[in-house]
Amino acid sequence: MEILAPAMDREFEDWAILVDPPPVPEWTFFMEWLSSGRHGTLEYLERTASRRRSLSDGYPGYRSLIFGLLPYDPRAFSPAPAQGQLEIARYAVGEDYHVRFEKAFGRVLSEISHLFPAGEKALIKPDHGSILEKSYAQMAGLGRIGKNTLLIHPGLGSWFTIGSLLLKTPLLEKISPLSGRDPCGTCSRCLEACPTNAFDAPHLLDARRCLSYLTVERPGEGDATLRKSLGDRWLFGCDLCQEVCPHNAEHPSRNSGDDISRFLSGDDPSESDIRAFRAAHGALSRVSVRRLLERVAEACRFRKEANAPEHGEKGPSPI
Numbered sequence: 522m523e524i525l526a527p528a529m530d531r532e533f534e535d536w537a538i539l540v541d542p543p544p545v546p547e548w549t550f551f552m553e554w555l556s557s558g559r560h561g562t563l564e565y566l567e568r569t570a571s572r573r574r575s576l577s578d579g580y581p582g583y584r585s586l587i588f589g590l591l592p593y594d595p596r597a598f599s600p601a602p603a604q605g606q607l608e609i610a611r612y613a614v615g616e617d618y619h620v621r622f623e624k625a626f627g628r629v630l631s632e633i634s635h636l637f638p639a640g641e642k643a644l645i646k647p648d649h650g651s652i653l654e655k656s657y658a659q660m661a662g663l664g665r666i667g668k669n670t671l672l673i674h675p676g677l678g679s680w681f682t683i684g685s686l687l688l689k690t691p692l693l694e695k696i697s698p699l700s701g702r703d704p705c706g707t708c709s710r711c712l713e714a715c716p717t718n719a720f721d722a723p724h725l726l727d728a729r730r731c732l733s734y735l736t737v738e739r740p741g742e743g744d745a746t747l748r749k750s751l752g753d754r755w756l757f758g759c760d761l762c763q764e765v766c767p768h769n770a771e772h773p774s775r776n777s778g779d780d781i782s783r784f785l786s787g788d789d790p791s792e793s794d795i796r797a798f799r800a801a802h803g804a805l806s807r808v809s810v811r812r813l814l815e816r817v818a819e820a821c822r823f824r825k826e827a828n829a830p831e832h833g834e835k836g837p838s839p840i
Contacts, residue, residue: 525692528632532625533589534677537661538695541584544575545656547666554725561729562738572651576687579651580644585688588658590674590681591621596781597680602754606784607820609802610733610758612682614783617803622647622684629686637690647684654683662697665704668723669711669762673704678769704768711762717747732759736816737807745819753823756785756816757805787820 529536552570560566572579576586597611612618626645634641646652655672659665663683664674671679705723712720719730728734732755735748763769785798795813799805805813 524633524636525629528629529587529589532629534592534681535663535674535697536587536589536695537658537663537697538588538692539576539586539657539661540691540694542576542586542657542660544578545573545653545660547653547656548574551653559721559725559727559729561734563728563734569651573653576652576657580687582689583644583687584691586652586657586661587686587688587692588654588661588663589622589625589684589686590658590663590677591618591625591684592677592681597783599783602784605787605824607756607787607817608754608785609756609783609805610760611680611763611783613758613802613804615781615802617806618682618684619647619649620803622682626684626686637688641688641690644687645684646687648682650685650687652685654685657685658683661695662699665699666724667711667766667768668705668709669720669766670724670726671763673766673768675699675704678766678771679763680769708767710765710767714761714765716761732761748819749823749826753787753820753827756813756820757808785817787817787824789821790817 551573554560555567555570569579576583593611594615597614602608623645626643626647630643634643644650648654655666655670658672664672664677667673667679669679672683673679674681709723712723715731717730717732717735719727719732721727730747732748736755736757736759781801783802786794790798792810792814795817796810799810799813808816
């Protein structure tokens with residue numbers, strides 16, 4: 522479709538199309554991962570496991586799977602936080618990426634929908650469908666899955682989110698040329714940088730020990746010990762395994778205007794401060810204001826404990 526390519530080029534940094542794709546090779550590995558319990562409390566993954574085997578299993582009648590990559594908001598690449606500040610993962614900066622995908626694919630559909638048969642019902646799935654997105658995106662040539670389980674694109678590294686558009690109409694397949702070379706080689710910086718040792722092996726993440734899971738998925742108080750590993754830095758999510766990846770040495774430059782910070786003062790911010798911070802970063806809507814208040818209080822407690830004098834030592838002089 523001649524209209525589709527320019528429409529997709531305007532909206533996405535890179536994109537690809539799979540038509541009637543076969544079952545993903547990683548599905549067996551995914552099922553073993555679930556059986557091991559490494560998904561923690563993410564029960565929805567178990568409920569939808571069989572649907573994730575292939576596009577036809579998850580969405581009968583749909584034949585075209587269009588992927589788009591959206592780089593993180595350039596404002597996410599701020600300098601390091603100041604002493605005492607809390608930070609959020611870069612993907613959460615600015616407008617919620619789910620909304621960004623809805624808008625971007627919506628604009629694409631507005632240009633091409635008149636070319637489809639009557640009754641075509643497109644589905645936009647910005648990271649919330651029963652699809653193993655990274656596996657299919659790899660199949661489509663948009664990158665290769667690295668040791669940290671993230672898709673590594675040859676030009677974007679892993680600083681992007683993946684969304685998909687599903688159509689019943691079969692389109693012409695578009696697969697990006699991709700080197701068969703492993704993007705990681707002997708590098709293991711991501712595995713070594715994880716403060717909670719969440720990787721049991723390359724490509725094998727135990728979500729129950731991942732700071733992103735521990736700070737976003739509403740864990741119980743029993744997980745506080747793990748969150749204490751840099752839990753006084755990360756309010757929501759974690760980027761450490763991405764920060765050290767050589768493929769992420771390059772990143773978008775920051776915008777000069779409309780500046781928003783991904784950092785929140787850890788020095789007793791007010792509820793109104795937290796509400797304003799949450800409103801500025803759409804992905805934070807995944808957690809309640811109450812939950813953010815609890816996380817800030819917890820991080821402050823961690824910081825105080827870390828700065829407390831050891832038993833038998835004198836504390837700082839009050840004079």
